[in-house]
Amino acid sequence: MKELLNSPLAHVCFTLAVFILSKKLQAKYKSPLLNPILITIVLVISFLLLTDTSYQDYERNTQVISFWLAPSVIALGYALYSFLGEIKADFKKIIISMIVGSLTGIVSVFITAYLLGASKATMISLAPKSVTTPIAIEVSKEMGGIPSLTVAFVIVVGVLGAIFGQTYLKLIGVNDPKSVGLSLGATAHALGTASISERGPDFSAFGGLGMALNGVLTAILAPWVIKLLLILLY
Amino acid sequence: MILIKQVAIFLGLWLLGEIISYYSHLPLSGSIIGMLLLLIGLESKLIKTKDVKDVANFLLNNMAMFFIPAGVGLMCHYRVLKQEWLPISVAIVVSAIVVMTVVGLIMKKRS
Structure with a gap:
């Protein structure tokens, strides 16, 4: 029984079942707190702790799920292609908003963490938090952060963005697919983009664009901004 | 067969993206490069829409689920x-x- 519980079959079945059920729950009650990603993560962690299973085992057993993460990022290229006309029409504004967004994102997280007494390594690990994992890892490693901690922050930002992002944007009156997609894609990468994919293909397309542009810009800008901030603060 | 061909295109783009990422030393992941390759391929008509459409929609609609193993980390x-x-x-x-x-x-x- 113990071996069966710690098999790819059992872990994949459990993960899929919990995810499908929590999606149904959200469809029924429509509360942002009932986010399927959050519920599934919490329930899977509880299940692993209860069955005394290590994360390494779970990670290995569910590779059949996480394998599709990269192809789903590539699929955003298809979504972008469908809306290329609209992107070209607004190109300048999109680029400006993404440069400002990337810079304010890095500076604000760094300064806030500094003021609240975080350690230097934590601050550097936080800086690339808004971009997809592979880019975030590279920036963190290069600047003296802790890559695995950065991965944790990337996930936290993604989950928070997926849960509260849409509600907050509604509050400040941002509702059109372009603005919502770019904001959430730039703030909460693929998880933010996934959270709005149900609102239509135009939302996914701009989410993907926000995520890609913010990723590229952060990869280029973050090392310089971090260097400058470290000189100014220490 | 149609789906297998579509899946193969996605995996091929991913592999190509990883190779470019490795040799170019760009700080971009293979998947982001793959995304740009797909966009360029579709725009230049090298890749036909009908050859990626179904799998692309499946992947886009289920993106959140693929994140769960990393989130459990x-x-x-x-x-x-x-x-x-x-x-x-x-x-x-x-x-x-x-x-x-x-x-x-x-x-x-x-x-």
Whole structure:
């Protein structure tokens, strides 16, 4: 029984079942707190702790799920292609908003963490938090952060963005697919983009664009901004 | 067969993206490069829409699920997250609000 519980079959079945059920729950009650990603993560962690299973085992057993993460990022290229006309029409504004967004994102997280007494390594690990994992890892490693901690922050930002992002944007009156997609894609990468994919293909397309542009810009800008901030603060 | 061909195109683009990422030393992941390759391929008509459409829609609609294994990895960072939870969580929330506000408002202006 113990071996069966710690098999790819059992872990994949459990993960899929919990995810499908929590999606149904959200469809029924429509509360942002009932986010399927959050519920599934919490329930899977509880299940692993209860069955005394290590994360390494779970990670290995569910590779059949996480394998599709990269192809789903590539699929955003298809979504972008469908809306290329609209992107070209607004190109300048999109680029400006993404440069400002990337810079304010890095500076604000760094300064806030500094003021609240975080350690230097934590601050550097936080800086690339808004971009997809592979880019975030590279920036963190290069600047003296802790890559695995950065991965944790990337996930936290993604989950928070997926849960509260849409509600907050509604509050400040941002509702059109372009603005919502770019904001959430730039703030909460693929998880933010996934959270709005149900609102239509135009939302996914701009989410993907926000995520890609913010990723590229952060990869280029973050090392310089971090260097400058470290000189100014220490 | 149709689906297998579509899946093969996606995996091929991924592999090509990884190869380019490895040799170019760009700080871009293979998947982001693959995304740009797919966009360029479709725009230049080298890749036909009908050859990627079904799998692309399947992947886009289920993106959230593919993140779950990585998300469960949070359980490994329990100690650091507990120790510095206040600066970490406040900084993340403040920064997320700043970015969403800035990007959302710039995009909304004049549109």
